[in-house]
Amino acid sequence: MTPDLFADSCAPWQEAVCEGAVVLRRYALAQDRSLLAAVDSVTAAAPFRHMLTPGGYRMSVAMTNCGPLGWVSDESGYRYDACDPVSGRPWPAMPTVFAELATAAATAAGFPDFMPDACLINRYEPGARLSLHQDRNERDFRQPIVSLSLGLPAVFLFGGLRRSEPARRIPLEHGDVVVWGGPARLRYHGVLALKEGAHPLLGRRRLNLTFRKAG
Numbered sequence: 001m002t003p004d005l006f007a008d009s010c011a012p013w014q015e016a017v018c019e020g021a022v023v024l025r026r027y028a029l030a031q032d033r034s035l036l037a038a039v040d041s042v043t044a045a046a047p048f049r050h051m052l053t054p055g056g057y058r059m060s061v062a063m064t065n066c067g068p069l070g071w072v073s074d075e076s077g078y079r080y081d082a083c084d085p086v087s088g089r090p091w092p093a094m095p096t097v098f099a100e101l102a103t104a105a106a107t108a109a110g111f112p113d114f115m116p117d118a119c120l121i122n123r124y125e126p127g128a129r130l131s132l133h134q135d136r137n138e139r140d141f142r143q144p145i146v147s148l149s150l151g152l153p154a155v156f157l158f159g160g161l162r163r164s165e166p167a168r169r170i171p172l173e174h175g176d177v178v179v180w181g182g183p184a185r186l187r188y189h190g191v192l193a194l195k196e197g198a199h200p201l202l203g204r205r206r207l208n209l210t211f212r213k214a215g
């Protein structure tokens with residue numbers, strides 16, 4: 001017996017959230033360093049920036065993208081764009097380690113053949129939050145969303161199909177992957193203000209990567 005086989009890294013496990021949504025706990029843990037190196041290569045070409053909401057407010061979460069399409073927000077609204085509005089150039093290519101993780105996680109959650117064309121990278125520092133919203137700028141709502149959390153823990157709010165419905169609170173930690181689609185695809189969700197802390201790899205930050213088939 002090797003009782004300390006998982007002493008430093010726990011094996012992944014699945015938690016159903018509701019019909020269509022599952023948390024793959026620690027699913028990405030074994031690849032965290034290569035994922036973070038890939039984030040650094042993306043942000044070297046397309047640095048994090050604070051976008052404006054359609055109402056003109058600066059978002060507390062800093063964002064960037066990779067892949068053929070990137071999610072952007074400004075005073076004219078939310079949309080996907082092939083070019084980074086800061087540089088005028090196409091978004092950096094999606095690193096292979098990202099695309100493979102997203103496809104494997106979707107398959108594990110029951111959504112085979114998921115081929116993301118957009119990866120939004122969100123950076124939270126203490127105090128940053130994301131208010132309740134629906135993800136509905138994508139073309140095909142039959143496609144799931146794969147969401148990877150790295151760094152400091154956060155509380156994910158998982159509501160219903162109307163903004164007024166109460167939201168569950170789901171803690172998300174380093175390496176956790178959420179896959180949601182089907183009947184959960186248009187549920188309202190958000191992230192509570194990030195608490196102070198220090199993560200061994202990421203310091204005072206949380207990163208969230210959301211993979212989508214947008215086009």
Ligand code: MD6
Pocket residue numbers: 122130135145146147156178180189190191208210
């Ligand atoms: C975040 N995530 O976790 C923000 N959207 O930082 C999202 O807004 C999100 O995690 C759709 C599906 C999964 C998500």
Ligand code: FE
Pocket residue numbers: 133134135189
């Ligand atoms: Fe979202």
